[in-house]
Amino acid sequence: xxxxxxxxxxxxVVEVGPRDGLQNEPAILPLMTKQLFxxxxxxxxxxxxxxxxxxxxxxxxxxxxxxxxxxxLGGVRGPVLTALVPNRRGLDRALRCGVRAVAxxxxxxxxxxxRNINMDIARSLEVFSQVVSEAHAAGCRARAYVxxxxxxxxxxxxxCETVVRVAASLRDIGCDEIALxxxxxxxxxxxxxxxxxxxxxxxxxxxxxxxxxxxxxTALANVLAALTCGVxxxxxxxxxxxxxxxxxxxxxxxxxxxxxxxxxxMGIETGVDLDAVAAASRALAPALGHPMPSRYLQAGPPxxxxx
Amino acid sequence: xxxxxxxxxxxxVVEVGPRDGLQNEPAILPLMTKQLFxxxxxxxxxxxxxxxxxxxxxxxxxxxxxxxxxxxLGGVRGPVLTALVPNRRGLDRALRCGVRAVAxxxxxxxxxxxRNINMDIARSLEVFSQVVSEAHAAGCRARAYVxxxxxxxxxxxxxCETVVRVAASLRDIGCDEIALxxxxxxxxxxxxxxxxxxxxxxxxxxxxxxxxxxxxxTALANVLAALTCGVxxxxxxxxxxxxxxxxxxxxxxxxxxxxxxxxxxMGIETGVDLDAVAAASRALAPALGHPMPSRYLQAGPPxxxxx
Numbered sequence: 312x313x314x315x316x317x318x319x320x321x322x323x324v325v326e327v328g329p330r331d332g333l334q335n336e337p338a339i340l341p342l343m344t345k346q347l348f349x350x351x352x353x354x355x356x357x358x359x360x361x362x363x364x365x366x367x368x369x370x371x372x373x374x375x376x377x378x379x380x381x382x383x384l385g386g387v388r389g390p391v392l393t394a395l396v397p398n399r400r401g402l403d404r405a406l407r408c409g410v411r412a413v414a415x416x417x418x419x420x421x422x423x424x425x426r427n428i429n430m431d432i433a434r435s436l437e438v439f440s441q442v443v444s445e446a447h448a449a450g451c452r453a454r455a456y457v458x459x460x461x462x463x464x465x466x467x468x469x470x471c472e473t474v475v476r477v478a479a480s481l482r483d484i485g486c487d488e489i490a491l492x493x494x495x496x497x498x499x500x501x502x503x504x505x506x507x508x509x510x511x512x513x514x515x516x517x518x519x520x521x522x523x524x525x526x527x528x529t530a531l532a533n534v535l536a537a538l539t540c541g542v543x544x545x546x547x548x549x550x551x552x553x554x555x556x557x558x559x560x561x562x563x564x565x566x567x568x569x570x571x572x573x574x575x576x577m578g579i580e581t582g583v584d585l586d587a588v589a590a591a592s593r594a595l596a597p598a599l600g601h602p603m604p605s606r607y608l609q610a611g612p613p614x615x616x617x618x
Numbered sequence: 619x620x621x622x623x624x625x626x627x628x629x630x631v632v633e634v635g636p637r638d639g640l641q642n643e644p645a646i647l648p649l650m651t652k653q654l655f656x657x658x659x660x661x662x663x664x665x666x667x668x669x670x671x672x673x674x675x676x677x678x679x680x681x682x683x684x685x686x687x688x689x690x691l692g693g694v695r696g697p698v699l700t701a702l703v704p705n706r707r708g709l710d711r712a713l714r715c716g717v718r719a720v721a722x723x724x725x726x727x728x729x730x731x732x733r734n735i736n737m738d739i740a741r742s743l744e745v746f747s748q749v750v751s752e753a754h755a756a757g758c759r760a761r762a763y764v765x766x767x768x769x770x771x772x773x774x775x776x777x778c779e780t781v782v783r784v785a786a787s788l789r790d791i792g793c794d795e796i797a798l799x800x801x802x803x804x805x806x807x808x809x810x811x812x813x814x815x816x817x818x819x820x821x822x823x824x825x826x827x828x829x830x831x832x833x834x835x836t837a838l839a840n841v842l843a844a845l846t847c848g849v850x851x852x853x854x855x856x857x858x859x860x861x862x863x864x865x866x867x868x869x870x871x872x873x874x875x876x877x878x879x880x881x882x883x884m885g886i887e888t889g890v891d892l893d894a895v896a897a898a899s900r901a902l903a904p905a906l907g908h909p910m911p912s913r914y915l916q917a918g919p920p921x922x923x924x925x
Contacts, residue, residue, distance in 0.1 A: 463922070466922055499882075526917045527920075534839070535839045575806075
């Protein structure tokens with residue numbers, strides 16, 4: 312880790328709740344509920360919102376209405392609205408809906424890639440090479456997720472060098488951003504530092520984002536470790552959407568509210584209104600059927616009370 | 619923050635669940651349940667366990683049986699068992715039960731001290747001066763809590779210099795350890811670093827411990843910040859006892875399991891068996907009437923599964 316002087320003055324928060332969060336919720340929300348949620352998050356000042364995925368509706372029913380959602384969101388001003396696309400067919404759908412930024416999803420673990428995207432890593436890179444080229448040709452920015460960047464639920468600890476190879480390949484095919492995912496929320500700060508320090512020997516730190524899950528409570532400590540390495544793009548999910556505080560092994564994303572609370576407390580600017588994000592989460596909560604795991608959402612700000 | 623090379627190789631975990639945790643639970647547990655809980659925590663290798671408080675039974679019924687509890691725990695080998703004592707009467711009770719280490723509790727905020735211990739800070743220091751002298755004369759170690767070291771629920775942000783004055787006074791009256799408490803779980807890492815760096819201009823870092831609440835999810839990030847300043851004694855509560863994941867504003871202590879998971883993942887030794895602590899928490903949970911907030915306790919270890 313570097314001295315605190317090296318902490319970034321600003322962090323770009325990538326809101327993944329409407330996609331990565333809702334995709335992992337049991338409830339399938341009405342289109343209007345999602346539209347309102349994304350609109351509220353946009354109004355809160357979030358600079359990037361991953362709003363949907365152009366995947367097979369039979370496999371991921373939570374995202375089946377992404378086409379219509381993006382059409383309706385066309386008028387939303389402010390954030391970049393991104394969509395996950397697994398292949399060229401998904402990209403074509405996204406482009407037809409006016410999407411201007413896409414994301415592809417691979418892994419640093421072969422076992423996870425095979426089970427999660429039904430391709431080995433090499434094949435996913437071939438597919439994404441075409442997707443990224445076409446996206447760029449259409450004027451779209453392209454982000455890549457490297458899931459299981461530290462731990463894989465099937466093969467355990469993932470070696471640094473594997474992540475370096477996958478990340479370098481993603482850079483080579485032209486990805487504009489590489490998000491390192493702690494998919495099962497198992498990483499601890501020294502593992503985060505070790506991987507990022509190794510990656511930044513080959514890649515500019517500005518290419519990297521981090522995507523932590525708070526499964527074991529370490530997400531914010533991992534963010535702190537990543538910040539001290541110079542990473543300044545951090546994913547989070549409003550309310551901690553995608554996890555349930557009582558589900559065994561619930562692997563919710565880091566909650567946007569918890570992230571913003573820490574960053575703002577550290578004097579790091581995000582341009583996001585924390586209270587407005589919390590209000591968006593609270594408005595969504597009744598549709599989920601369970602409480603949201605964000606700690607800040609439950610506690611609220613530390614205001615001085617009348618004793 | 620200092621470079622990662624400066625992280626302590628070992629951390630002493632002070633288990634506060636049986637006192638600070640149970641004192642803040644609505645349920646009053648049977649003596650036998652508490653005895654078994656402390657015995658299990660001791661067997662897990664925790665080096666220090668705050669097992670009870672010699673306070674007024676009418677004010678704190680959860681601790682009313684501390685005398686009998688400590689008598690029964692007399693045979694427990696391994697950890698130092700500590701007790702909170704508010705004054706000389708409490709100390710006398712503790713000594714009669716064979717207690718060999720005590721803790722006193724004051725604050726860095728006058729408003730909090732007046733409401734919580736019914737004394738202003740100066741008066742608490744007078745009282746504790748006698749308590750610590752007598753404790754030392756009896757061969758007891760004496761720790762002091764400085765609650766509201768960063769934020770006060772009544773007066774808001776607490777100035778660094780106030781904490782420095784209180785901590786220096788506690789050192790002057792002979793306290794062997796000073797635990798800085800983020801009582802309402804509002805601190806963020808730079809505030810932690812700033813206070814500890816300021817304190818260690820006047821006090822040896824080995825005198826300091828940190829006591830974080832995970833109210834807004836920042837506890838482990840704050841621990842990381844404290845470790846990088848050289849602090850090597852960290853308080854935690856088994857299962858996150860003392861907080862409920864669904865209670866509005868629940869201000870549970872940092873969970874021992876979450877702390878151990880992070881420390882062990884960072885290669886920092888504690889001498890504590892994480893799985894044994896989790897088993898102690900699970901065995902206690904049915905008596906509480908609500909789930910425990912520790913994230914690790916819900917998720918378990920990241921074992922590779924058969925896909």
